[in-house]
Amino acid sequence: MSLKYKDIKNRLKVINDQNKEIHNSASYLRVIGVLSGLGFLIAPNIKPCANSKIDFEEAFKIGISIEPRVLEVLPAAILSFPKSFLHYEKASVEFKQLVEAIRKGKVGADYNGIKFDKFYQAAIRPIKNRKRKIMTERRISKTFRLRPAVVNEITRRSKELGLDQTAYIESLIV
């Protein structure tokens, strides 16, 4: 360790004072409050506020500058509660690609030193918020143009098995 203890202590104080300022800022409290209110973070000392809306850039900045856990859950929160994040359209292309990869269940790139799997796990992890359906339980609407005979067959077989048609098709694949 090339630095002397005294130098370390002096530098620590300066950095800690700067960090403290951010931790006590309205912006930090708002971002953490929303994410904990929605159920993505645990922050016992900050008042949760699930119904507030925050600016995407504000949350992103906190995630990049001081609390990477915000960045880790941000894509999951955006996917589940898009209306809570204003001006998401201003996000970078890379960040939007990350969110899309999670949404589609594809393997995406790591982002800002956080492994893709961490982002994905945050999106599929159950949370204590009944308004949110986890990614793997969500349904995505798809349209297929099938021959009538195939449609009749799907109807007949799903009835035989006592399943609805979606559940029957899923059972053939998964």
Add this chain to the structure above:
Amino acid sequence: MSEFLKNIISKFEDRVGKLNSGRHAGPYSALKVTVLGQQALLLRQEYLKNFSLIATNDFDGLLNGEIPLEDIFKAILREEGLTYDEDSEYIWLPAETEYELIYKSEYIEIVSPYPIYLIVSKALKASEKNKALVIQAMQEFTDDLLQLFEKYNVDVEYFLDKE
């Protein structure tokens, strides 16, 4: 102890008590839970009141006990919005880590490393994610922590660099 943990313990003891009462082979041995990671720091909120502690919903910890009790514990975590991290066994801790007994009953024993050892682990293995936290800890536990950092070759200057 946090209200959150009290709630988990209460649910666990209630369920295991019922399970044990109908079991011919006798009661299950107590489940030993070693709480690690950010949840372990949250357990010490009162002690770490100068820290800005935030956690995601995953629960790092080691479970030592019989499978049905481990399953009950994991299920209760899920009910409380947490997911047990199955990779917890790979979490590195310093060789000299000492543990604090948080709670003990006939059904469950909860222990956790003292925060200083958790900070060394975070500083060495997940420095980027824990930069602000490690800086707070360095100011709180200065000499003891810096000695451990020196022993385990933690790059102190990384934490002191202002980006």
